[in-house]
Amino acid sequence: MSDKKKRKVAYVIALVCLVVGIVCYAALPDRSQQEPVRVYYESTGENVLFDHQSHSRDFQLGCLDCHHEIAQKENGSHASCVSCHTAESSLVPALGEGGLFDHETHSQYYGLSCTDCHHMYDPESGTSPQNCNACHMETGDDYMPGLADSYHQQCIGCHQDFGVGPTMENCNDCHGPRKRADAFHDQCTGCHEAAKQGPVRDDCMGCHAY
Amino acid sequence: MPDRKKLTVSYAPFWHDGSSISTKQYHIIAATMLAVIAGLLRYGAPALGVLSLSVGSAMVWEYLMNLATRRPVSIADGNAALIGLLFGMLLPAVTPWWVVIVGTLVAVVIGKQIYGGIGGNPFNPVAVAYAILMISWPIYLDFNAALVNYSFDFPAAYPLVLMNAYGAGGIEAFSLTDFLMGRQTGGIGATFGLGLIVGGIYLMARGFIRWEIAVSFLAGIFVSALCFNLYDPEAFASPGVHLLTGFSLIGAFFLATEDSSSPVNFIPMLIYGALGGVLTVLIRNQGAHVDGVIYAILIINLINPIIDKIRPKATGRVMYHA
Amino acid sequence: MAKTIGQEFVKGLWEEIPPFRLVLGLCPTLAVTKSVENGIGMGLATTFVLVCANILVSLLSGVIPSKIRIACFIIIIATFVTVVELMMQAYAYQLFQNLGIFIPLIVVNCIVLGRSEAFASKNKVVPSFADGLGIGIGFTISLTVISAVRESLGTGKIMGNQLFGSSFEPFSFMVEAPGAFICLGLLLCVMNMVSSK
Amino acid sequence: MREMVKMVIVLVVLSSLSGGLLAGLKNKYQERIDNQILTFVKGPAIHSILKDASNDPVADRFSLSINDAEKVFFVGIIDGVPRAVAFEAFGGGYGGDLGVMVAVDVQTDEIINISVTTHNETPGIGSAVETDTDFKNQFAGKKAVGDFKVKNDGGEITAMSGATVTSKAVCSAVQRAGDMYQQVKSQIKDQVKNFTG
Numbered sequence: 001m002s003d004k005k006k007r008k009v010a011y012v013i014a015l016v017c018l019v020v021g022i023v024c025y026a027a028l029p030d031r032s033q034q035e036p037v038r039v040y041y042e043s044t045g046e047n048v049l050f051d052h053q054s055h056s057r058d059f060q061l062g063c064l065d066c067h068h069e070i071a072q073k074e075n076g077s078h079a080s081c082v083s084c085h086t087a088e089s090s091l092v093p094a095l096g097e098g099g100l101f102d103h104e105t106h107s108q109y110y111g112l113s114c115t116d117c118h119h120m121y122d123p124e125s126g127t128s129p130q131n132c133n134a135c136h137m138e139t140g141d142d143y144m145p146g147l148a149d150s151y152h153q154q155c156i157g158c159h160q161d162f163g164v165g166p167t168m169e170n171c172n173d174c175h176g177p178r179k180r181a182d183a184f185h186d187q188c189t190g191c192h193e194a195a196k197q198g199p200v201r202d203d204c205m206g207c208h209a210y
Numbered sequence: 211m212p213d214r215k216k217l218t219v220s221y222a223p224f225w226h227d228g229s230s231i232s233t234k235q236y237h238i239i240a241a242t243m244l245a246v247i248a249g250l251l252r253y254g255a256p257a258l259g260v261l262s263l264s265v266g267s268a269m270v271w272e273y274l275m276n277l278a279t280r281r282p283v284s285i286a287d288g289n290a291a292l293i294g295l296l297f298g299m300l301l302p303a304v305t306p307w308w309v310v311i312v313g314t315l316v317a318v319v320i321g322k323q324i325y326g327g328i329g330g331n332p333f334n335p336v337a338v339a340y341a342i343l344m345i346s347w348p349i350y351l352d353f354n355a356a357l358v359n360y361s362f363d364f365p366a367a368y369p370l371v372l373m374n375a376y377g378a379g380g381i382e383a384f385s386l387t388d389f390l391m392g393r394q395t396g397g398i399g400a401t402f403g404l405g406l407i408v409g410g411i412y413l414m415a416r417g418f419i420r421w422e423i424a425v426s427f428l429a430g431i432f433v434s435a436l437c438f439n440l441y442d443p444e445a446f447a448s449p450g451v452h453l454l455t456g457f458s459l460i461g462a463f464f465l466a467t468e469d470s471s472s473p474v475n476f477i478p479m480l481i482y483g484a485l486g487g488v489l490t491v492l493i494r495n496q497g498a499h500v501d502g503v504i505y506a507i508l509i510i511n512l513i514n515p516i517i518d519k520i521r522p523k524a525t526g527r528v529m530y531h532a
Numbered sequence: 533m534a535k536t537i538g539q540e541f542v543k544g545l546w547e548e549i550p551p552f553r554l555v556l557g558l559c560p561t562l563a564v565t566k567s568v569e570n571g572i573g574m575g576l577a578t579t580f581v582l583v584c585a586n587i588l589v590s591l592l593s594g595v596i597p598s599k600i601r602i603a604c605f606i607i608i609i610a611t612f613v614t615v616v617e618l619m620m621q622a623y624a625y626q627l628f629q630n631l632g633i634f635i636p637l638i639v640v641n642c643i644v645l646g647r648s649e650a651f652a653s654k655n656k657v658v659p660s661f662a663d664g665l666g667i668g669i670g671f672t673i674s675l676t677v678i679s680a681v682r683e684s685l686g687t688g689k690i691m692g693n694q695l696f697g698s699s700f701e702p703f704s705f706m707v708e709a710p711g712a713f714i715c716l717g718l719l720l721c722v723m724n725m726v727s728s729k
Numbered sequence: 730m731r732e733m734v735k736m737v738i739v740l741v742v743l744s745s746l747s748g749g750l751l752a753g754l755k756n757k758y759q760e761r762i763d764n765q766i767l768t769f770v771k772g773p774a775i776h777s778i779l780k781d782a783s784n785d786p787v788a789d790r791f792s793l794s795i796n797d798a799e800k801v802f803f804v805g806i807i808d809g810v811p812r813a814v815a816f817e818a819f820g821g822g823y824g825g826d827l828g829v830m831v832a833v834d835v836q837t838d839e840i841i842n843i844s845v846t847t848h849n850e851t852p853g854i855g856s857a858v859e860t861d862t863d864f865k866n867q868f869a870g871k872k873a874v875g876d877f878k879v880k881n882d883g884g885e886i887t888a889m890s891g892a893t894v895t896s897k898a899v900c901s902a903v904q905r906a907g908d909m910y911q912q913v914k915s916q917i918k919d920q921v922k923n924f925t926g
Contacts, residue, residue, distance in 0.1 A: 014265075016262075017294075021261075024255050312703070346703050600736050611751060
């Protein structure tokens with residue numbers, strides 16, 4: 001290989017390295033800022049490396065032992081839970097590789113209901129979400145109830161309180177004569193079956209007598 | 211009676227065996243690959259970013275310096291790439307881009323080119339750059355601080371910090387196999403002990419690095435760490451730990467053996483390496499710094515010209531008072 | 533060929549500028565150039581001593597016996613250095629605190645003694661004055677340049693003004709002692725490159 | 730022989746001229762330099778313990794002779810009444826004398842606060858006395874004329890942890906300050922009246 005050719009190869013290598021380097025830096029967000037697995041505290045004595053995982057594993061500390069004073073209801077002061085725990089990612093890096101935000105733990109052990117975090121007044125724009133279907137799709141999944149479910153759980157509470165619009169007592173407002181049966185079949189039997197009480201699907205005769 | 215065989219050479223013309231500066235550099239680069247790949251697998255894309263930026267920017271600085279000093283462009287000899295690669299291997303996987311670029315600037319320009327380029331530098335350029343950055347931005351080179359976002363299946367604290375703070379007890383959670391297999395935090399290419407050893411043995415066997423330096427460096431670490439350990443096993447970790455943590459291996463095989471800053475004669479090489487190892491352990495066990503390898507290498511670079519005066523006696527010498 | 537007064541003055545600004553060309557007076561150069569303020573203060577103090585010592589030495593050169601000339605020079609220089617020290621204490625106490633021991637050490641600054649010995653004792657008053665002023669101003673300029681480089685890179689500030697954005701992380705190596713050597717060396721290198729063209 | 734005589738004469742003349750000049754300058758500027766030292770060295774300590782003073786305590790001062798030594802007292806005007814005096818006393822610390830500025834309320838004879846001016850204590854251990862306000866606040870509100878001892882010696886001052894010697898030095902300095910105050914109390918009261926807000 002002649003010197004010239006060698007030099008050309010070197011230029012190419014340098015260029016490739018630079019491009020790969022820039023791409024790696026540009027494509028990856030700066031991970032060090034948000035929700036670290038460990039926290040590094042600088043002090044005048046010895047610097048301290050705080051490890052989330054060993055504290056939760058070896059000392060059985062929950063997140064709330066250090067974070068969030070739920071008892072004082074952060075709602076007012078704190079913008080909302082979602083401002084930190086973004087909707088794009090339910091990953092909680094502090095929990096380690098693949099650690100997910102766990103709804104069940106939060107509802108069961110910390111006594112939070114969904115609305116403690118969700119459906120909050122947004123002080124930035126001064127509004128609450130206007131359209132239910134901006135978030136709630138036709139069918140729900142593990143984390144987001146479907147449109148109908150969410151209405152039955154969520155919206156109806158306020159409607160009841162203010163006595164305006166569709167309420168529990170008045171299924172007909174929404175589910176017209178024909179639709180009421182559909183509604184019942186789709187919706188109500190689910191709970192009835194789970195509770196093993198009242199009319200269930202397997203027992204058509206319980207309602208639809210000859 | 212002098213050994214006459216030593217003086218026997220064949221008749222001219224002599225043959226060139228084809229080996230050159232660039233061959234040597236590329237072999238050394240190849241020898242780092244095991245450790246580099248292990249680092250990339252452990253730390254993923256950010257580590258790739260650091261390494262490629264480091265290699266690329268080192269070559270760019272070399273090129274710019276060639277232009278500025280109006281000398282032939284020398285990036286094809288692979289030395290700049292090797293400097294960049296070794297420097298990148300010492301850094302934590304999450305290092306800001308400008309730290310990498312300033313580091314290679316210091317390594318290539320201040321460490322090497324202002325002394326006239328390859329072969330002229332009195333200090334190892336990589337060690338110079340790392341030391342200067344350590345003075346300027348210690349927080350970015352602190353492995354504990356830099357790697358907070360990584361989740362590992364082993365304790366994530368830098369072993370040398372634990373040793374420094376808690377003595378030998380601090381690293382009870384690790385075994386020597388952990389260190390050997392790279393199950394410890396540290397520089398991108400400095401943690402996988404086995405890979406570094408394999409690469410080092412390859413280089414020594416092929417004669418690309420002088421085994422005397424590498425072996426005596428490691429022996430220096432081993433013996434001095436053993437002394438400390440025997441004196442107080444509670445406070446000072448065992449020699450094996452010292453050999454496999456921090457920059458010990460990468461320092462012994464790749465930094466201390468750098469050509470122009472290390473001696474060429476047999477006994478000086480042994481002294482040079484052994485002194486480096488002893489200083490490393492002294493700085494680690496008695497000094498305020500966490501790792502001593504970089505400073506130890508700079509110090510032995512400094513004494514290199516003096517100890518290299520110890521050389522074989524010439525067989526025929528001029529008699530002044532005959 | 534005798535130089536004119538103007539040439540005697542100008543030579544100190546480039547041709548023989550300390551510490552770059554006459555590599556003298558390195559101790560204050562390396563030690564006090566952490567900030568521009570200190571650099572200028574040190575430079576001006578040295579200039580004052582240089583000028584006064586040069587004038588007095590050239591005036592007294594006929595009187596001083598050559599065997600004890602160094603002792604006499606030192607007495608003259610030390611006197612002016614003490615004057616500077618007193619003045620600084622009286623009028624610029626904080627600068628005095630910053631420069632500390634380096635003010636008294638102007639006495640042993642090779643530049644001052646060197647100019648007395650090499651120039652003033654062999655020349656008349658006016659050229660000696662021009663020489664002292666030129667070299668002194670040259671020294672001040674050098675210290676200012678070195679300290680400007682070191683302070684701006686090492687702290688991100690010059691005379692307390694933030695130079696770069698707040699995201700600039702100071703390259704604190706430059707304000708450490710080894711940074712002074714490297715800075716001096718690089719500036720010397722740049723100067724040689726410029727003048728070799 | 731003539732040369733010898735000349736050498737001696739030249740050196741003697743030069744030295745005496747130099748000495749004379751410097752002595753003159755020193756005399757002329759002594760007061761200014763003292764002022765500067767007051768402003769930059771003792772000033773911050775005085776200001777820190779006489780925070781509530783409406784005047785500049787460094788400017789309003791008088792001196793008294795105690796045991797043949799001049800002692801400077803700084804007067805602080807609080808609530809329009811010149812009622813505070815600050816003065817310095819020394820105690821033997823770990824690394825030589827340790828200076829403590831003590832402010833006393835002349836109406837109640839109580840210590841207002843203390844502050845450390847000069848010390849050579851071990852950095853990081855004894856030197857914490859500069860910043861340890863909890864330690865220094867123990868003296869505030871106590872009668873100036875009293876016993877100041879650390880708890881180990883049967884007193885009621887809690888020593889700074891790891892710095893017993895330094896703590897004792899502060900106590901003995903305050904003790905001496907109290908003794909001095911006792912000695913010249915009436916003179917102080919007379920002098921203080923001359924200062925008005």
